[in-house]
Amino acid sequence: MTDAHPRAHASRPRDPNAPSSGGALAEMSADALVTAQLREAITRGQLSPNERLVEAELAERFAVNRAHIRTALAMLDQDGLVVRLPNRGARVRVISDDEAIEIAETRLAIEAMVARQAAAKADATGRAALRALEKDMARAVEQGDSVLYSQCNAALHRELQRMAGNATADRILNTLKSHLVRLQYRVFLLPGRPKTSLAEHRAIVAAVCAGDADAAERAMRDHLTSFTRLLKQAIEVARLGGF
Numbered sequence: 001m002t003d004a005h006p007r008a009h010a011s012r013p014r015d016p017n018a019p020s021s022g023g024a025l026a027e028m029s030a031d032a033l034v035t036a037q038l039r040e041a042i043t044r045g046q047l048s049p050n051e052r053l054v055e056a057e058l059a060e061r062f063a064v065n066r067a068h069i070r071t072a073l074a075m076l077d078q079d080g081l082v083v084r085l086p087n088r089g090a091r092v093r094v095i096s097d098d099e100a101i102e103i104a105e106t107r108l109a110i111e112a113m114v115a116r117q118a119a120a121k122a123d124a125t126g127r128a129a130l131r132a133l134e135k136d137m138a139r140a141v142e143q144g145d146s147v148l149y150s151q152c153n154a155a156l157h158r159e160l161q162r163m164a165g166n167a168t169a170d171r172i173l174n175t176l177k178s179h180l181v182r183l184q185y186r187v188f189l190l191p192g193r194p195k196t197s198l199a200e201h202r203a204i205v206a207a208v209c210a211g212d213a214d215a216a217e218r219a220m221r222d223h224l225t226s227f228t229r230l231l232k233q234a235i236e237v238a239r240l241g242g243f
Helices: 022-027 030-043 055-062 066-078 097-121 124-143 146-164 167-180 193-209 213-239
Strands: 082-085 089-092
Touching (some): 030 055, 030 066, 030 167, 055 066, 066 082, 097 167, 097 193, 097 213, 124 146, 124 193, 146 167, 146 193, 193 213
Antiparallel strands (some): 082 089
């Protein structure tokens, strides 16, 4: 989602791309904090694809020295969000339409596995969290609140990752989602998508809460297959000048 949306209410789930707050924020190193802030600026569209990233300007913007900015750019280069060229500086990397589809398909395979693992390890705490998020998503659809829905959607997927407890999958998914968050608005804008997405998430929650690993994997696969199909559709619409 982009900053064009209304500001979310304070009680809503935290933006998945925003840096942590409170004690967790205080414990972050300066380099990690700047990297998180710069990542957020890129994924939220505050820094546009192919935009030149000038160290001096970023250092002033984030109130840090240029060494921290250089470290952050190196980290984001490794994650594929930034491209650095010798003697030409750094730019926000442009994600092609074909790469966006590859990312979505890779995410599908990993999250289907995560859903299976979450179902196998589901406990009372996880089940309660999923059901609460499902209710929040239903409320967002009823109110037509795309910001709240997006935040609850991301929070639900994060909870599934927490329940699965797969650190390797977490690292990969966090990188993939950093790319997709810049593109998924295309799908959110399609007519009727929120209601369809809600039904898909309800199927995932029901399967995980029931401890049915096969059904959970299948429900997640169905959900992200739908997302990928609609992403392809949205990309084609954009190519034709639709949006």
